[in-house]
Amino acid sequence: VPVHLYGQSCNMDEVAEIAKEYNLFVVEDVAQAFGGKWHQKKLGSIGNAAAFSFFPSKNLGGFGDGGMMATNDNRIADIARMLLSHGGRDKYNVVHIGYNSRLDTIQAAVLLAKFKYIDELNSNRRKIAQVYTAGLSEISELRCPVTLSDAYHIYHQYTVRIADDKRDSVKQSLAQKGIATAVYYPLPLHKMKLFRDRAVAAEKLEQAEKASEQVLSLPIEPLLSEQEQLLVCESLKKTLS
Ligand SMILES: Cc1ncc(COP(=O)(O)O)c(C=O)c1O
Numbered sequence: 001v002p003v004h005l006y007g008q009s010c011n012m013d014e015v016a017e018i019a020k021e022y023n024l025f026v027v028e029d030v031a032q033a034f035g036g037k038w039h040q041k042k043l044g045s046i047g048n049a050a051a052f053s054f055f056p057s058k059n060l061g062g063f064g065d066g067g068m069m070a071t072n073d074n075r076i077a078d079i080a081r082m083l084l085s086h087g088g089r090d091k092y093n094v095v096h097i098g099y100n101s102r103l104d105t106i107q108a109a110v111l112l113a114k115f116k117y118i119d120e121l122n123s124n125r126r127k128i129a130q131v132y133t134a135g136l137s138e139i140s141e142l143r144c145p146v147t148l149s150d151a152y153h154i155y156h157q158y159t160v161r162i163a164d165d166k167r168d169s170v171k172q173s174l175a176q177k178g179i180a181t182a183v184y185y186p187l188p189l190h191k192m193k194l195f196r197d198r199a200v201a202a203e204k205l206e207q208a209e210k211a212s213e214q215v216l217s218l219p220i221e222p223l224l225s226e227q228e229q230l231l232v233c234e235s236l237k238k239t240l241s
Pocket residue numbers: 003005029031032052053054055066067
């Protein structure tokens with residue numbers, strides 16, 4: 001399950017190689033990357049199947065919960081259509097244990113209206129990311145995200161890493177200036193209650209643990225003004241100088 005985290009594509013060439021070698025089925029998690037691409041191919045069209053999220057905070061978000069799955073395999077499509085509607089081909093003939101996961105009509109209407117603007121909004125996100133990278137690269141305690149050259153990154157999040165245990169104080173100082181930031185994610189999976197006692201092979205995942213202590217996602221709402229983008233850069237420079 002390659003997760004196209006923060007809007008950037010995983011290296012799908014490597015994923016395809018591993019999947020071929022071990023005869024695996026690839027389900028792309030495109031929840032954070034609607035409109036992103038790998039080698040000009042839209043994310044969600046590369047693996048055997050893909051999951052999308054239209055949760056309101058996503059780059060294509062509805063006004064409530066919603067999602068979509070994609071596949072070009074008719075067998076998977078057939079099963080998915082059953083599962084999303086209680087598990088049957090028709091209302092009164094259940095074949096599988098399914099769910100009630102139909103996209104409701106109000107959300108569909110909202111998403112259709114927003115869908116027209118998604119490419120433009122993604123492009124704005126990319127421009128803001130450029131401004132941030134240009135403005136923040138010189139700060140030695142901060143690491144900007146790196147874009148893979150084969151990926152079309154849509155910057156669902158612009159997530160920097162802040163060294164020397166300063167992340168939380170930087171977050172607080174930005175909040176005092178009215179700049180909202182977020183930590184995605186504060187707890188790696190193997191530390192969560194559900195997995196803690198089961199993750200025997202993963203007692204210590206140093207890189208994941210370090211990332212969870214250092215990451216900070218900056219505002220990247222696509223209608224952010226130029227002035228607001230510069231304020232974010234200037235505030236970070238002042239806080240870390
Ligand atoms: C990477 C990723 N995968 C899956 C999900 C789940 O999406 P949903 O809450 O719409 O089921 C999310 C949403 O938070 C996500 O960010």
